[in-house]
Amino acid sequence: MSDTAIETTHLRKIFGSNAAVEDLSLDVYRGEVFGFLGPNGAGKSTSIKMLLGLVKPTSGEARLLGKPVGDVSTRRRVGFLPEHFRFHEWLTGAEFLDLHGQLLGIEPAVLYARRDALLDRVGLAEHHDKRIGDYSKGMLQRVGLAQALLNEPDLVFLDEPTSGLDPVGRRLVRDIIGEQRDRGATVFLNSHLLGEVEVTCDRVAFINHGRVLEVRELGRETADEITVSVKARNLNGNVLTSLRAWADGIRIDGEHLTFNVAGEDILPEVLRHLAAHDVDVYSFTPKRLSLEEQFVRIVGTEGGL
Amino acid sequence: MTGVAIIARLTFREAARRRILLLAVSFGILFIGLYALGLYLLPDTFESILVRRQILKIFLLLGLYAANFLTVAMSILTSVDTLAGEIRSGTMQTLIAKPIARWQVLLGKWLGFVGMLTVYVVLMAGGVALVMYGIAGFWSESLFTAMALIWLEGILLLSITFLGGTMLSTLATGVLAIGLHRWLSSAVGSRNSVPTPRARPLSASGS
Numbered sequence: 001m002s003d004t005a006i007e008t009t010h011l012r013k014i015f016g017s018n019a020a021v022e023d024l025s026l027d028v029y030r031g032e033v034f035g036f037l038g039p040n041g042a043g044k045s046t047s048i049k050m051l052l053g054l055v056k057p058t059s060g061e062a063r064l065l066g067k068p069v070g071d072v073s074t075r076r077r078v079g080f081l082p083e084h085f086r087f088h089e090w091l092t093g094a095e096f097l098d099l100h101g102q103l104l105g106i107e108p109a110v111l112y113a114r115r116d117a118l119l120d121r122v123g124l125a126e127h128h129d130k131r132i133g134d135y136s137k138g139m140l141q142r143v144g145l146a147q148a149l150l151n152e153p154d155l156v157f158l159d160e161p162t163s164g165l166d167p168v169g170r171r172l173v174r175d176i177i178g179e180q181r182d183r184g185a186t187v188f189l190n191s192h193l194l195g196e197v198e199v200t201c202d203r204v205a206f207i208n209h210g211r212v213l214e215v216r217e218l219g220r221e222t223a224d225e226i227t228v229s230v231k232a233r234n235l236n237g238n239v240l241t242s243l244r245a246w247a248d249g250i251r252i253d254g255e256h257l258t259f260n261v262a263g264e265d266i267l268p269e270v271l272r273h274l275a276a277h278d279v280d281v282y283s284f285t286p287k288r289l290s291l292e293e294q295f296v297r298i299v300g301t302e303g304g305l
Numbered sequence: 306m307t308g309v310a311i312i313a314r315l316t317f318r319e320a321a322r323r324r325i326l327l328l329a330v331s332f333g334i335l336f337i338g339l340y341a342l343g344l345y346l347l348p349d350t351f352e353s354i355l356v357r358r359q360i361l362k363i364f365l366l367l368g369l370y371a372a373n374f375l376t377v378a379m380s381i382l383t384s385v386d387t388l389a390g391e392i393r394s395g396t397m398q399t400l401i402a403k404p405i406a407r408w409q410v411l412l413g414k415w416l417g418f419v420g421m422l423t424v425y426v427v428l429m430a431g432g433v434a435l436v437m438y439g440i441a442g443f444w445s446e447s448l449f450t451a452m453a454l455i456w457l458e459g460i461l462l463l464s465i466t467f468l469g470g471t472m473l474s475t476l477a478t479g480v481l482a483i484g485l486h487r488w489l490s491s492a493v494g495s496r497n498s499v500p501t502p503r504a505r506p507l508s509a510s511g512s
Contacts, residue, residue: 049398052401052402053401053402054398054401054402072404072405072406073404074404075402075403075404075405076404078402080398080399080402082395082398082399082402083395084395085395085399086394086395086396087396087399088315088319088396090319090322099311099315100399100403102311103308103311103400103403103404103405104403104404105404144399147399
């Protein structure tokens with residue numbers, strides 16, 4: 001068994017004369033929660049569709065759970081919540097899950113137990129016999145999520161899973177993603193809400209124009225990623241000059257000093273240095289670059305339209 | 306249950322819920338009622354048994370023509386949106402991502418509609434035949450052939466809307482199916498129709 005859940009090499013999709021995905025090469029490991037970030041029109045949705053076999057790549061290769069993309073039996077082990085989830089509105093929530101369970105080839109007894117447990121988990125236990133057409137946008141999203149988890153997938157794709165959900169619903173999604181990881185499943189998350197991604201994902205890829213710009217592990221900062229704000233008196237020119245040995249982007253505004261350092265390990269040294277030069281430090285606050293700041297830095301502000 | 310059967314069942318249930326079908330069934334019942342009334346009121350005073358047979362044959366043809374028309378309209382209107390519509394709305398995405406091949410989805414849907422079509426043809430053409438037999442005591446041995454042909458016509462149209470629906474929008478599919486049907490029926494119709502008086506050498510020489 002390979003240890004990559006998703007492997008793509010030079011995946012490319014052209015619609016007419018327009019390249020939706022230019023050249024996507026990506027590895028997602030088993031058991032991780034992987035965030036797929038990029039501005040609108042960066043090729044995220046097309047990439048997901050190619051991975052699920054909904055759209056045929058123009059060129060390049062992709063493997064899911066070790067099997068080439070499009071392999072029908074692999075889909076038994078994959079879950080998918082589409083971005084704008086819609087389904088036959090006349091089915092009730094329970095009927096809808098039964099139908100998908102049957103399509104997944106789940107034994108009836110197992111299916112009914114799982115269906116009830118999932119409806120309960122996503123907070124729809126009381127609405128199981130209500131028609132999907134009468135569901136609110138949030139309820140629709142919840143039942144769609146239940147559908148994606150029905151087969152206890154080894155790999156689950158969630159495309160904007162929190163769209164249409166209120167803060168409580170968003171928290172539910174976050175908890176469920178955590179449960180999936182604990183179960184050993186791989187989660188591929190496409191979301192615009194960087195705050196969510198930041199707390200749920202192990203790694204993220206930044207995508208633009210259908211290319212991977214950068215893959216980063218979250219919670220592990222790289223160069224100049226910690227910004228430190230200091231409130232201090234007795235700051236003299238000498239201290240500031242010698243500070244350059246560790247930090248850059250040094251700015252001073254009265255008693256407020258800010259600078260960037262390359263990593264956490266440097267912080268005690270910097271603090272000792274300040275104290276040794278008789279600087280009176282009142283506060284010393286290191287702050288990691290938020291995912292949003294990283295996003296803007298990597299992808300740029302031109303944004304998607 | 307295999308994928309094809311699951312999709313066929315879903316499609317049959319879905320088709321049975323469409324308003325268009327309700328409309329087609331209502332029109333069908335209305336027509337058969339009027340047809341029965343007309344046949345009932347037809348004075349049964351024919352000069353010979355042969356003339357009576359001819360008149361009833363025409364009457365039966367009329368009934369089957371209406372059943373055929375309703376079947377054609379129903380086949381196209383109920384199925385025209387099933388593929389293009391579900392592709393556009395994204396319903397198809399959840400389906401296709403399941404461990405089921407695309408041909409299974411297509412075949413299942415097609416079978417679901419064929420099932421509904423079968424029920425409709427049996428009800429309509431069977432209704433006309435029953436009315437004819439019940440009121441006038443007339444039965445034609447070609448009735449089953451007629452029913453089978455109406456059924457085949459519906460299946461052909463279904464297949465065309467399916468072909469269109471995989472590639473075209475709902476509207477374009479509808480135009481394709483109705484256009485092809487008009488063209489085909491006029492082509493077949495003109496071949497089978499009785500020669501017009503103009504074409505008859507006798508009437509030409511008589512003038």
